[in-house]
Amino acid sequence: MIRELVQSGFRLSGTRDARLIRGLWWSIAEGLFTAAPYPLLYLLLTEVFAGSVTPVRALGYGLAMAACVALRIGAGRIGMPLVFSGAYAMMGEARLRIADHLRKLPMGWFGKQRGGDLSARLTSDLELIEHLWSHFLGVFVSGLAMPAFLVLFLCWIDGRLALVVLAGIPLALLALAWTQRVAAHPGTRMIAASAAAQSALLEYVQGIAVIRGFGRFGEIWKRLEVVLGEHHDALLAVETKPAPWLAAYGFLLEIGYVSLVLAGAWWLADGTLEAPTLLVFLVLALPVYRQLFEVGLSTMMLRFARRALGRIEGVLYEAVLPEPAQPKIPRGHGIVFDKVRFAYEHREGAAVVLDGVSCEIKADRLTAIVGPSAAGKTTLVHLIARLWDVDAGAIRLGGVDLREIGTDQLHQHVAMVFQDVLLFSGTVLENLRIGKPGASRKDAIEAARRAQAHDFIEALPQGYDTMLDEGGASLSGGERQRISIARALLKDAPILLLDEATASVDPSAEAEIQRAIAELARGRTVVVIAHRLKNVRYADQTLVLDEGMLVEQGTHSELLSHGGLYSRLWARQQEAQNWRMGMSTHDSLPATASAAQPPLVRHRADKV
Numbered sequence: 005m006i007r008e009l010v011q012s013g014f015r016l017s018g019t020r021d022a023r024l025i026r027g028l029w030w031s032i033a034e035g036l037f038t039a040a041p042y043p044l045l046y047l048l049l050t051e052v053f054a055g056s057v058t059p060v061r062a063l064g065y066g067l068a069m070a071a072c073v074a075l076r077i078g079a080g081r082i083g084m085p086l087v088f089s090g091a092y093a094m095m096g097e098a099r100l101r102i103a104d105h106l107r108k109l110p111m112g113w114f115g116k117q118r119g120g121d122l123s124a125r126l127t128s129d130l131e132l133i134e135h136l137w138s139h140f141l142g143v144f145v146s147g148l149a150m151p152a153f154l155v156l157f158l159c160w161i162d163g164r165l166a167l168v169v170l171a172g173i174p175l176a177l178l179a180l181a182w183t184q185r186v187a188a189h190p191g192t193r194m195i196a197a198s199a200a201a202q203s204a205l206l207e208y209v210q211g212i213a214v215i216r217g218f219g220r221f222g223e224i225w226k227r228l229e230v231v232l233g234e235h236h237d238a239l240l241a242v243e244t245k246p247a248p249w250l251a252a253y254g255f256l257l258e259i260g261y262v263s264l265v266l267a268g269a270w271w272l273a274d275g276t277l278e279a280p281t282l283l284v285f286l287v288l289a290l291p292v293y294r295q296l297f298e299v300g301l302s303t304m305m306l307r308f309a310r311r312a313l314g315r316i317e318g319v320l321y322e323a324v325l326p327e328p329a330q331p332k333i334p335r336g337h338g339i340v341f342d343k344v345r346f347a348y349e350h351r352e353g354a355a356v357v358l359d360g361v362s363c364e365i366k367a368d369r370l371t372a373i374v375g376p377s378a379a380g381k382t383t384l385v386h387l388i389a390r391l392w393d394v395d396a397g398a399i400r401l402g403g404v405d406l407r408e409i410g411t412d413q414l415h416q417h418v419a420m421v422f423q424d425v426l427l428f429s430g431t432v433l434e435n436l437r438i439g440k441p442g443a444s445r446k447d448a449i450e451a452a453r454r455a456q457a458h459d460f461i462e463a464l465p466q467g468y469d470t471m472l473d474e475g476g477a478s479l480s481g482g483e484r485q486r487i488s489i490a491r492a493l494l495k496d497a498p499i500l501l502l503d504e505a506t507a508s509v510d511p512s513a514e515a516e517i518q519r520a521i522a523e524l525a526r527g528r529t530v531v532v533i534a535h536r537l538k539n540v541r542y543a544d545q546t547l548v549l550d551e552g553m554l555v556e557q558g559t560h561s562e563l564l565s566h567g568g569l570y571s572r573l574w575a576r577q578q579e580a581q582n583w584r585m586g587m588s589t590h591d592s593l594p595a596t597a598s599a600a601q602p603p604l605v606r607h608r609a610d611k612v
């Protein structure tokens with residue numbers, strides 16, 4: 005099991021750190037130096053009982069024993085840092101490999117994971133493996149080396165008695181195997197319960213605003229109590245269920261000691277054994293048993309580590325989106341959908357989200373995607389970014405199938421601005437530079453200026469060096485949006501995918517965001533999901549989706565004259581706006597705001 009674990013650990017990190025291997029050899033040396041004083045003690049006792057010991061020889065033995073102790077300490081001092089640095093470096097590599105692998109997984113995979121379970125795999129499971137490498141392996145090998153050496157020494161002194169010392173071991177090992185079996189179920193339960201507890205706590209913390217808003221503390225609290233109660237019971241079971249069998253393991257090991265006393269007395273009486281030999285056996289058998297018990301106990305941890313490793317490997321060996329061996333370079337920035345079919349669930353009878361969609365998104369033009377809720381607009385745009393692969397048909401960029409371009413290369417061509425803006429904990433500047441690592445401060449500020457974000461960033465306590473909370477919680481929705489637009493401007497990719505995200509912000513912020521987006525759209529292939537049709541009425545073409553199908557396409561005026569779904573949606577939105585205008589004493593606000601807002605990429609209007 006240990007060998008398998010070590011090899012899986014090497015596979016996990018993809019390296020074999022030489023420091024770790026050297027450190028383990030030093031740990032074995034440490035175990036041997038721990039055992040070495042005992043044979044010296046035996047030799048000393050033999051001479052004492054034979055009456056041949058002299059003060060000088062006794063001093064010699066004493067010094068030799070002291071040297072063994074010093075060597076043991078020295079080996080530990082050299083080995084331990086080597087093991088630690090090797091183990092931490094390897095686990096660092098493993099974390100990077102996992103993070104890199106996660107980046108390549110289809111987004112659908114994340115949707116199927118429970119947040120807490122995934123975070124448990126990436127934190128506590130990985131920490132368990134790290135602990136195994138850093139704290140356990142060295143102690144384990146030195147813990148095995150010591151009794152192995154002593155048993156060999158006992159065999160050399162008296163084979164009969166050594167066999168008696170080892171008499172209980174086969175039965176003890178059976179008890180240990182049984183203990184492992186008994187612990188298997190509680191172990192699995194404990195891992196599941198702690199993942200569930202992490203999920204529940206995460207959900208509780210993330211959803212605290214909603215829980216508070218709906219006054220549902222009682223119910224959620226009860227659910228939390230149930231999950232945490234199960235976690236408590238599972239933890240208890242993992243300790244208590246195997247405990248009697250572990251005790252049996254210890255008892256059976258030490259049965260050898262009772263046998264040793266009985267057999268020793270017998271052979272002493274019949275004159276086939278000498279007293280000093282028996283004395284040495286009685287002294288040495290105890291550390292051998294103690295060490296074997298410790299090693300047996302630690303194998304319980306190996307079980308957990310094996311399970312944790314299996315769970316981490318489950319992530320690492322999850323199939324990634326296939327990458328081309330020879331990535332092709334797109335010849336232009338026009339996008340073609342060719343009979344695209346896509347479903348989130350790849351199983352018989354699963355709902356088809358896009359069904360036979362064929363269309364052309366022209367290079368350097370603005371294409372708007374509109375349609376009722378759940379029509380498949382976001383899905384279509386996500387497919388362009390290859391967050392998923394299509395089930396049938398193809399999407400081609402510059403004449404090349406996205407699957408032949410390679411994800412990294414594709415992402416160099418594409419910038420995305422979506423509704424859920426994710427900002428990372430770090431400074432505003434660092435968040436901007438996500439668009440272009442290594443961009444100068446001047447360029448980042450220029451991008452922020454063009455994204456209408458400069459003024460509010462400057463007003464922050466440390467301006468561009470202000471630390472943002474995780475997720476950018478300290479900023480408003482509109483401010484987060486503008487940072488994400490600045491990020492995309494800085495990236496300066498030729499294709500821009502954006503989810504018109506102004507529905508939830510106030511009219512003045514909406515106007516600012518529209519201006520920023522208009523700036524961003526200049527001279528690029530832009531695909532925008534539009535919820536407010538008025539914002540994209542100047543688009544070069546509008547694709548109308550309904551229930552996963554492309555039902556209409558054309559310019560605003562073409563679509564209006566067609567009298568189909570688009571014109572109905574337009575009429576409904578106009579009606580809603582008129583209704584809003586007439587309903588309150590603030591009638592003039594939307595009208596004024598609307599007049600103040602530039603429609604998305606108004607500069608195109610000039611061309612029309």
Ligand SMILES: Nc1ncnc2c1ncn2[C@@H]1O[C@H](COP(=O)(O)OP(=O)(O)OP(=O)(O)O)[C@@H](O)[C@H]1O
Nearest residue numbers: 112115348357375376377378379380381382383384
């Ligand atoms: N990750 C997902 N897993 C499974 N189903 C999904 C997922 N994302 C979206 N869907 C489903 O796919 C369908 C299309 O969703 P999509 O988000 O593309 O629609 P949309 O037109 O952008 O809607 P809206 O305008 O309301 O944002 C919906 O029925 C939705 O429930």
